[in-house]
Amino acid sequence: MNNYKPLIDYINKYITLTSEEINLLEEHTTYRKYLKGQYIVQQGDVCRYESFIVKGCLKTFYMDKDGLEHVVLFGIENWWAADLGSFLTQTPADYNVQCLEHTEVIQFSFDSLELLYQKIPKLERFFRLIIQRAFVTSEKRIIRNFSLSAKERYIEFKNLYPQIEQRVPQYLIASYLGITKEFLSKVRSEIIKEQ
Incomplete structure (x- = not known):
């Protein structure tokens, strides 16, 4: 339970989970540690997990045909990391997600997340809210890059x-x-x- 406290605290900012729902969440997710330099997903592979960062720092980047890295996002504690397009469609990833430090995450697989949506319907609202926030942040970044x-x-x-x-x-x-x-x-x- 202690490893899950940051995630539960984060979720509880948006929705309230019962102790039974917290147990279900823990049952259907995975706590995982990655070493500095390891990839959570690589370009061309299907992104299998939506990862909540408990500890550590990651970068999401695109590698162009000339081998140049284009960093799109950084992620630290209480942030999420994934190639969201690949995760949602279960198609090959456009981005790499790599650990810049030793990193600990709680991972939701595609199937477990779908199951959790059925068992804890308010989780859909939670993910809708955080994806909306991420979308708005991304749009603002595009405007900053132009202006x-x-x-x-x-x-x-x-x-x-x-x-x-x-x-x-x-x-x-x-x-x-x-x-x-x-x-x-x-x-x-x-x-x-x-x-």
């Missing part, structure tokens, strides 16, 4: 995710922002000079 300069995007990133910057190498932050690590270094120097 803000690299410097403004970096400042926004630091403000929105201060706990991530300390845990992720600068070259990955540069990839997330869509700039080179050299340009990010220049932007950071400018900001330091202005302070």
Whole structure:
């Protein structure tokens, strides 16, 4: 039960689970540990799990045909990690999800999640709410990428995710922002000079 406390606390922000429902949830999910560098899903494989991060840090990225990584998301404690499109459709993943630190997750398989929806109908409402939030966040990021300069995007990133910057190498932050690590270094120097 103790390993599940972060997930139960997170869910209880949206819906309230009874002790019987919590037991069902634990019965139909898996607590798993990954080592730094391990993949939860790789591009081209079907994403088998929606993973709630209990401890650790992950990156979701696309590898282009030239072998360049394009970071789309980071994930830390109390966040979710998956290639959602692949998970929902059970088709090959467009993205990789890789651990940047030793990571512990609670995983919902596609089948177990469908079963939980039947046994705990309010879980569907919970997942709808968090997917809506993720969608809105994604849309806002697209607008920022079109409308803000690299410097403004970096400042926004630091403000929105201060706990991530300390845990992720600068070259990955540069990839997330869509700039080179050299340009990010220049932007950071400018900001330091202005302070």
